[in-house]
């Protein structure tokens with residue numbers, strides 16, 4: 036699964052379905068215990084993998100994940116612009132602040148979530164400034180006059196930003212298509228504000244339609260308050276798809292693919308997510324208010340903790356129901372287990388309810404899910420007029436519709 040041939044097959048199918056982009060999440064931390072039953076977070080570097088895929092695809096976007104907590108901004112600005120060149124304007128950056136990995140970067144512990152967002156603010160601004168230091172128009176290449184570029188068009192960097200003091204310019208010019216679009220993941224109060232002000236798209240965990248609709252409405256309102264149009268920020272929840280020809284087959288694949296861990300291990304994991312001990316509760320018991328009073332104010336992931344708490348408050352599930360629901364899984368994503376027709380219907384229902392701008396499809400369980408998503412779900416969405424039947428542009432910004440219409444206040448970003 037770490038070879039190019041493995042991912043190339045999926046990339047080609049996705050491109051034949053005219054999907055906007057390939058998306059690679061990433062972790063800079065590996066738990067050896069998790070490897071016993073699954074690949075866990077084993078993976079090749081996403082930007083290197085997408086650069087290889089750039090050479091064997093033509094139109095599909097390539098969105099890589101990079102952590103503003105651990106990367107160096109100059110190196111990352113250069114890598115992303117390089118991917119943009121290698122793919123002729125198809126690169127995108129999913130900016131994450133990360134939950135783990137400090138020990139791999141000579142740090143004693145993870146900085147607080149707020150400190151990570153503080154760094155993310157200056158990091159993103161710096162990367163954007165670096166991309167502009169060497170504008171595409173500076174390169175004139177006039178052999179007769181013996182000129183390569185116009186040094187007068189190279190921009191110097193403004194003042195130091197936050198903890199960063201980077202002189203620039205970048206060694207690679209900006210691609211004529213502009214800079215890579217920005218994706219973001221992390222939906223705490225601070226994460227939502229960050230996304231609303233800076234991001235073109237948000238990769239979210241939204242296990243229910245209500246959750247997605249609420250998040251989308253909030254992001255749009257916050258974007259407007261920040262001087263952008265509501266459409267400037269697109270909500271793309273993760274959608275885990277376990278697909279088969281019949282609903283029963285899909286259910287069987289889903290059951291067979293379930294994590295082989297005990298209920299007590301699941302309870303321990305959920306306890307860590309909300310930051311309160313659930314181990315004394317019976318499976319048939321609802322979560323008492325006394326437990327909710329004791330939850331951690333500094334959980335590992337505020338996004339995941341709040342998803343669980345909102346579900347408890349809205350539906351009062353038993354502990355068993357909570358463990359079986361998507362929020363009981365590590366990713367807390369929306370899930371569809373069924374036929375391609377059922378998946379297309381669900382996507383249409385969420386779209387009609389104004390809950391999503393698209394999805395980050397996560398076909399799971401078997402290769403068949405990838406094939407059925409690309410060859411049956413997408414054609415059904417095209418037939419219903421919900422998705423385009425061919426690419427209308429060549430860059431990721433084109434696929435996302437970023438050029439139309441120009442948002443007011445873009446210069447404030």
Ligand SMILES: Cc1cc2nc3c(=O)[nH]c(=O)nc-3n(C[C@H](O)[C@H](O)[C@H](O)COP(=O)(O)O)c2cc1C
Pocket residue numbers: 059060061062063100102130131132133134135148220221222223224225226227238239240273335336337338339
């Ligand atoms: C849907 C989703 C996907 C994420 N993907 C990644 C990832 O691929 N790599 C990573 O290091 N962190 C990832 N994160 C972690 C976030 O970047 C962030 O650090 C975390 O959610 C804490 O932010 P918060 O305080 O806003 O909850 C993800 C978070 C969410 C909600």
